[in-house]
Amino acid sequence: MADLIDRIEGMALDASEIVAVREVLSRRLIDAPLAMMSDKEAVELTQAVETQTRRDEAVKIRLSAELTERRVAAKLGHKHNNFLRLVLRISAAQASGRSKRAERTGIWHSITGEVTEPRYPHAAEALRDGAIGLAHEKVIFDTMTALPASIRSDLGLWAQGEKSMADAARTMDPDELKKVGLHLHAYLNPDGTFDDVDRKQKRELNTFKQGADHMAGIKGNLDPATKALWDMVAEKWAAKGMNNPDDPQSPSGNVDKADPQAIKEAAARDSRSQGQRNHDAFRRLLEMVVGQGKLGQHRGLPARVIVTMTLEQLESEVGLATTASGGVIPVRDALALAGATRKFLALLDNKHRPLFLGRQARLASADQRLALIAADRGCCRPGCDKPATRTAVHHLTEWSKGGRTDITALALVCDGDHGQVHDGANGWLTEIITNRTGPPGWQGRIGWRQRGTADPPRPNNTHFSELFFTHPEMWDPDGDDDVAWFKERAREAFGEPQSEPPIRTVDFGWRRPLAA
Template sequence: MDELCDADLTSLADRELIDALARLEKSLRRASAVGHNLIVEAVERSLPGKLGHKTVNKLLVGVLRISAADASARVTAAKSLGTWHALSGQPLPADLPETAAAQRDGAIGPDHARAVREVIRKIPHAVSSSDVAVAEQILADLARSATPEDVEKAGHDLLAYLNPDGDLTDGKDRKRLRGIRLGRQDQNLMTPISGHLDPETRAMLEPILAKWARPGMNNPDDPESPTGDAEHPHVDRDKLAAAAGRDTRTATQRNHDAIKEALRTLLGSGALGSHRGLPVTAIITMTLDQLEHATGIATTAGGGILPIRDALKMAERSHPVLVLFDHNGRPLHLGRSKRLATADQRLALIAADRGCTRPGCDAPATMTAVHHVRDWSKGGATDIGVLTLGCDACHALIHDGPGGWHTRTAPEGTEYAGRTQWVPPPHLDPDQTPRINHRHHPRELLQRARRKANARRETDVRRRGELRVPGVSRGERPAEDGLP
């Protein structure tokens, strides 16, 4: 790899360049197969637990500094393609043996394997194991000479062949396939949603949409539109009919607005009780400057963002809480003599930390608990200046055993004074350099990059100035500096 990184590729002929691409791809594919077995070995040695990680996914993120999505994909692939072992030490056949063999040969890549795995996952439980094995062999053979998209398309035909009448799916299949996935917010602050509802969930959702998503109901663009349930006695029928006549929304938009209003009603009802010491409700954080100018974006305790105008609209029905910060961006004193933090302290931490403070963790504030920077059992106080947020998984990493993390408050005079520093264990960083989590404060990373860019620019300007000293030709230095 050192030779390839330093090689002059311009000397390669076209055929040699294509051959190099193909050989490199084969090596990368085989390396993925090695990665599967390394993950298997780490799991079978219980290495994550020994090093203080809750799952092997967390271990990969911490050690390799890869994304959570990448770690999840690698672990999922290792489960079906890696070589696992029985208690006696004997190797077990892979769940997808033909696919695993093709990847070990370098004939297929991770995307091919993922396409095969997704098709096999969708085969109904009632199909015999021998038919499933044949299907996997067919797809693996196809993957050796086709693209992942071709494998996916062929898989659809194969599923139709295995279940032509569509009557083999049972409760086990539905339980396995159920799920709702929220994607990341895009540049328009919109969130994609996908997944599968089981029959019972759909049956409960249908009547809600039938009443709350009727034309004219819950239309945010029409101030005269009735809100809530279309069949409720308080709804004026003539007013609803007029609103329906003005309603230009599509059916999907009406469904969205119905669910939005239903969630608002549910959160306002108090039926959900409390979560981690606070009422279950939407918690939105904005600065005083944003409030005064009605511009910018606010953040939610769940890690989402929304325009200030939308936040102010939600605030019309809210209970405002004012939190004052010092010049380091930390909340001013809120202390108590008991171990558990108050609701006010938690609100202040949500506004300041916005989520788990362990470096690299993206758990939002709604998934965290209040943590004593210095443990309560060791004399730590329940004061706002020495409290922080940590998710349950990261909180479990703080201990005195092997692989344990430690927390402390960044001292005055440092770049992020008052923030929580996490000190990693030696296997992650032999120097155990304290770290700050910037995942919930992206502006800090932008400011740091801007400072570095400005520093480089100033250095370049000074260097160019030195090269233009009168009487010294370009590339030379003054004689008095003692250098040739």
């Protein structure tokens, strides 16, 4: 084994060649026989593979930093994290996490080309050695950022703490390392004192994306004043019998305005937990704030909940509707939430584009924006998951160049992607896909393509995940008709191939090469 390692290390290979050798070995390892190994050899193999996997994470971090320094994403008109999502097919959280780890432990260069030391040098070294994994690095980061500002600003103490945590991580699992972090806090901050700067840094309130049951988690850290305010709301609005959505006779709103006898009777029927009562009080509070119009306007529309559903869903009151903020809501709940308020009916064609609704002014009307919310659901750039509430109305042909504010020539684009539509070398074009510019499933939809490329304009299916099963031809260019369309365009561009290519006909660049 040692001789084999020495021979491999003696080979003069560049990065691409190393990856090629690694690919061959990885394919062989996945099917390598294991039955003849002893227990000791199996354990050692497991440990070796784990070390290699951890070292792979360090390589990924290094590559993320390299791509950032080269500004590869910016050259293609993307933000770095979104670019990682597109080319690696990883989640937004994974892309963000990799970028943040690269900031902490990656290899970076100054303007003059000199290597700068990572912010977490000892953790970075342990990652490169394969001695720790991402979970260890996360514990180290969480421990160090939770220290008081007075200690974080003391570079000597901070460096001492980071080294101690990284050294401990080399011999412990992440759960054990968390306990070491608690002792480190006790050692560096024996009085347990935190000031207003610490509390301001730690305040947060985050909601997570909906799960399979359409519920969304919530995580927060309230400062003392916010906690006191919530306690008072909960005492009155989350009292037993109050604001119970499962009890039609339950008093709603402020307990002071309710009949005491009605509250007493509702409390006797109330089987909710304290957490459930808190949730229902919070919902009622939000309903009042939104329903009374206290939020004003958002991007030209009243700040109200905007829900999109089909006519069939409206009539049957079943299924899932979509919200302008990117979520889903059962149709029955949406209708109950709407109550007696005025509805807006958007009529869409079979390509999910709104029928004509024109305007001679430059700015889209509120009705046009509502129609676009129903049609696009969010930013129309391929791969972007920004919901409609975070988008602006975009003219496919700029107003200054004769574009019209007609519903058939408008689309929703988020602020970040809007800036990528320009006349520069790396700018993007937006257009309606026709039978000459895209395969059958794409025609009639909004497409994006970069200037100076032969790529066809691509639509965004991120907001239409339900079509994956019902209309696969709209989801991905892998069907027979779509492949035939791409091959026909390739023949037009490059002529008839002499022989069938072994891997691809042509690579149009977006998500995957086209298989021959």
